[in-house]
Amino acid sequence: MSGSLLVIGGGIAGMTSALEAAECGLKVHLVEKDFSLGGRVLRMNRYFPKLCPPACGVEINYRRLRSNPDVEVLTNSEVVSISGVRGEFSVVVETSPRYVNARCTACGDCEKVCPVKGKDPHNYGLSEITAIRAPHKMAMPMRYAIDMDVCEGESCGKCVTACKYGAVDFAMKPVRTTLVVGSVIYATGWKPYDAGKIENLGYGKIANVVTNVEMERLAAPDGPNGGAIMDKPVKKVAFVQCAGSRDENHLPYCSSVCCMASLKQATYVRERYPDSEVYIFYIDLRASGKYQLFQDKLMGDSNVHFIKGKVAKVEDGEHGQAVVVAEDILGGEKIRVAVDLVVLATGMEPVTTRDERLPDRDEYGFISANQGRNGIHSVGVAKSPVDVTTTIRDATGSVVKALCL
Amino acid sequence: MSVIQPDIGVSLRVMEKGGDSLQKCFQCGNCSAICDVTPDDDPFPRREMLYAQWGQKEKLLGNVNVWLCHQCNDCSFHCPGGANPGDVMAAVRNLSFQHYSYLGFGRYLSDPKLAPLLLAIPAVLIALVVAVGSLPGFMSMKPIVFSNMAPVMAIDLIFIPAMVFAVVAGLAGIIAIWRDFTAHYGDERDVALIKAVWLTLLGVLRHDKMKKCVVNAPRTNAHLLLFYGFFALLATTTLVALMHWINLLGIASVAETPLPLSHPVKVLGNIGAITALSGIYIIVTRRLTLNAKQVGGTLYYDSFFGVVLFLTIATGILAELFRLVDYSFPAFAIYYVHLVFVFTLLVYAPFSKFAHMLYRATALTFTNTRKRKP
Numbered sequence: 163m164s165g166s167l168l169v170i171g172g173g174i175a176g177m178t179s180a181l182e183a184a185e186c187g188l189k190v191h192l193v194e195k196d197f198s199l200g201g202r203v204l205r206m207n208r209y210f211p212k213l214c215p216p217a218c219g220v221e222i223n224y225r226r227l228r229s230n231p232d233v234e235v236l237t238n239s240e241v242v243s244i245s246g247v248r249g250e251f252s253v254v255v256e257t258s259p260r261y262v263n264a265r266c267t268a269c270g271d272c273e274k275v276c277p278v279k280g281k282d283p284h285n286y287g288l289s290e291i292t293a294i295r296a297p298h299k300m301a302m303p304m305r306y307a308i309d310m311d312v313c314e315g316e317s318c319g320k321c322v323t324a325c326k327y328g329a330v331d332f333a334m335k336p337v338r339t340t341l342v343v344g345s346v347i348y349a350t351g352w353k354p355y356d357a358g359k360i361e362n363l364g365y366g367k368i369a370n371v372v373t374n375v376e377m378e379r380l381a382a383p384d385g386p387n388g389g390a391i392m393d394k395p396v397k398k399v400a401f402v403q404c405a406g407s408r409d410e411n412h413l414p415y416c417s418s419v420c421c422m423a424s425l426k427q428a429t430y431v432r433e434r435y436p437d438s439e440v441y442i443f444y445i446d447l448r449a450s451g452k453y454q455l456f457q458d459k460l461m462g463d464s465n466v467h468f469i470k471g472k473v474a475k476v477e478d479g480e481h482g483q484a485v486v487v488a489e490d491i492l493g494g495e496k497i498r499v500a501v502d503l504v505v506l507a508t509g510m511e512p513v514t515t516r517d518e519r520l521p522d523r524d525e526y527g528f529i530s531a532n533q534g535r536n537g538i539h540s541v542g543v544a545k546s547p548v549d550v551t552t553t554i555r556d557a558t559g560s561v562v563k564a565l566c567l
Numbered sequence: 568m569s570v571i572q573p574d575i576g577v578s579l580r581v582m583e584k585g586g587d588s589l590q591k592c593f594q595c596g597n598c599s600a601i602c603d604v605t606p607d608d609d610p611f612p613r614r615e616m617l618y619a620q621w622g623q624k625e626k627l628l629g630n631v632n633v634w635l636c637h638q639c640n641d642c643s644f645h646c647p648g649g650a651n652p653g654d655v656m657a658a659v660r661n662l663s664f665q666h667y668s669y670l671g672f673g674r675y676l677s678d679p680k681l682a683p684l685l686l687a688i689p690a691v692l693i694a695l696v697v698a699v700g701s702l703p704g705f706m707s708m709k710p711i712v713f714s715n716m717a718p719v720m721a722i723d724l725i726f727i728p729a730m731v732f733a734v735v736a737g738l739a740g741i742i743a744i745w746r747d748f749t750a751h752y753g754d755e756r757d758v759a760l761i762k763a764v765w766l767t768l769l770g771v772l773r774h775d776k777m778k779k780c781v782v783n784a785p786r787t788n789a790h791l792l793l794f795y796g797f798f799a800l801l802a803t804t805t806l807v808a809l810m811h812w813i814n815l816l817g818i819a820s821v822a823e824t825p826l827p828l829s830h831p832v833k834v835l836g837n838i839g840a841i842t843a844l845s846g847i848y849i850i851v852t853r854r855l856t857l858n859a860k861q862v863g864g865t866l867y868y869d870s871f872f873g874v875v876l877f878l879t880i881a882t883g884i885l886a887e888l889f890r891l892v893d894y895s896f897p898a899f900a901i902y903y904v905h906l907v908f909v910f911t912l913l914v915y916a917p918f919s920k921f922a923h924m925l926y927r928a929t930a931l932t933f934t935n936t937r938k939r940k941p
Binding site for chain 1: 593594595596597598599600601605607608609610613645647648649
């Protein structure tokens with residue numbers, strides 16, 4: 163049906179696309195597979211280059227969504243199939259049960275009695291959370307949900323009794339909905355590359371080796387340790403650039419954001435611990451355009467050391483430290499630096515969807531941009547590895563194509 | 568300001584000799600960081616990759632790092648760009664021993680078109696020995712005695728001058744490369760030469776450097792088998808020749824060939840052959856079955872050396888077996904082929920990949936004369 167649009171993915175790309183389209187008069191279905199909108203950006207501590215928290219931007223989007231009757235949000239939902247042609251796609255969406263109905267007020271009484279805990283996906287598993295919980299503090303909808311992989315089921319039932327509103331409902335079943343839309347925008351985003359696959363960098367084997375997405379949580383005030391980064395004052399941190407990116411054995415492409423992400427994270431360390439030393443190991447720094455100014459500022463900090471040379475190994479050191487091994491190309495020596503924390507700047511991998519018929523993907527899994535004529539569009543990291551600013555521009559621009567059908 | 572004159576010809580020759588992935592290198596330095604053999608204060612092979620890309624011949628030739636590399640291929644295996652630094656270093660070594668080989672003979676051993684000619688020379692020489700020196704009717708004499716076909720004296724008339732030539736050529740190569748190392752790094756020594764030689768010898772006997780290899784680790788034991796097997800065989804051959812001359816010159820009376828299987832020298836030879844062949848078996852099957860990123864690419868000059876070494880030992884064993892079961896014709900025919908390969912292996916050694924032994928030992932000795940940071 164022309165005049166309507168399906169947006170797959172409720173992160174910053176999907177929310178922007180849905181809102182821009184709806185504000186131009188399209189009827190939009192926004193489908194998100196998690197319990198809440200917000201996607202990856204809500205797990206960031208701050209955005210570069212302004213170093214503002216993502217929450218405020220997301221909040222503005224939430225307000226626009228709430229006040230716009232033309233966007234229908236389906237969380238905990240996945241697109242199962244898409245058939246038909248441009249102008250008249252038939253889309254089957256499956257909404258999984260969250261076992262908490264709309265009567266939930268997010269009072270938290272259920273959470274207090276829940277006896278089981280699992281890894282909190284919002285914190286990339288760095289902390290634990292009860293089986294029944296709000297997805298995170300910035301959830302939309304702000305409604306609790308039960309993680310059935312952790313929950314002991316109805317036999318436990320403590321939450322059912324605790325809820326004053328009768329909101330917990332174990333009888334919920336998956337629901338399938340068929341939507342008819344004129345065009346589709348894939349805003350399916352990314353996932354961090356599995357750092358465990360990069361054998362020599364010690365992730366999962368050596369203590370205090372984390373990925374850049376984990377670093378965002380470790381530095382976030384609402385993260386697992388209140389933004390303290392580690393449970394002791396951080397003295398030395400090494401950032402390992404291109405951890406799995408620009409590497410034919412892993413992700414052959416440049417993920418484009420990791421240089422700026424590490425420069426940004428260097429500021430987390432330097433702000434919180436003024437005596438700290440930061441080492442950034444890079445092949446070449448890709449802080450393009452105005453981001454160069456951000457880089458220049460850090461380069462002026464004598465406690466931030468830029469070392470040209472890819473880290474090939476992370477080894478166990480003494481006193482719980484980790485040792486990064488690299489060739490200091492400009493210094494002419496092979497060096498070993500012992501640090502308290504190693505941050506692997508892992509890249510972005512495109513997320514694949516359950517519906518495998520559409521769309522065309524390139525050799526790396528990104529959804530090619532030139533499918534607009536079929537009524538299939540891709541935005542943000544679903545299309546190519548880009549930062550938030552570029553994603554928002556791309557999402558806004560792509561809506562024009564969806565409007566043209 | 569220093570001006571670099573790129574020599575594309577040098578780059579192309581490196582690419583032709585197995586370094587065809589050279590231009591994929593984007594100088595990230597992963598190779599030098601992953602390498603456990605490289606010294607920390609002069610890391611390789613990232614810099615050598617750059618020299619090869621820019622055709623900096625003089626930077627590559629007098630470069631000790633090219634020879635400190637033992638082609639573990641840890642660098643190639645982990646290279647993010649698929650530039651295979653291990654193969655590039657091997658290609659540079661090939662060009663290097665072509666360059667330093669006496670009278671430039673090395674290039675003949677790296678050219679497949681010349682292989683028939685190279686084999687024809689010993690084939691004709693040994694045929695001459697047989698034609699001139701063999702006892703009439705040696706084929707039907709029992710028991711089979713190889714020196715009835717090729718008398719030790721006649722063989723040595725060819726072998727001794729040829730080996731003198733090989734040794735001179737080897738020494739010339741060593742002196743030439745040592746001179747370039749000195750020009751490159753200066754001649755201040757921290758350690759006496761004799762001590763450096765001793766350290767090198769110990770390191771080579773233990774395969775210290777090769778033991779640091781990770782992805783191609785099984786090759787180290789295979790190479791140890793081949794190394795000790797080969798030297799056991801070389802010792803056997805030398806002892807047999809010595810025993811012959813001791814008898815001939817009347818110094819003493821010792822056992823003559825064919826030696827009984829229980830004779831210590833014979834035992835040494837047979838164990839050496841089996842040891843060396845098992846080493847070759849492991850190396851060859853790994854090269855044939857595993858990814859070139861892990862074991863390195865195999866080029867003509869690798870194969871020529873490998874095949875000649877294998878055939879030398881294999882024909883020796885076969886000739887012995889046929890002699891023991893008393894089959895005259897195959898025994899003598901194979902023994903003739905064996906002599907041809909022994910000549911090919913030893914006399915051409917300073918010019919073939921065999922010369923890695925000379926040049927690498929020289930580079931290790933040179934490095935051992937100066938203190939590098941650990």
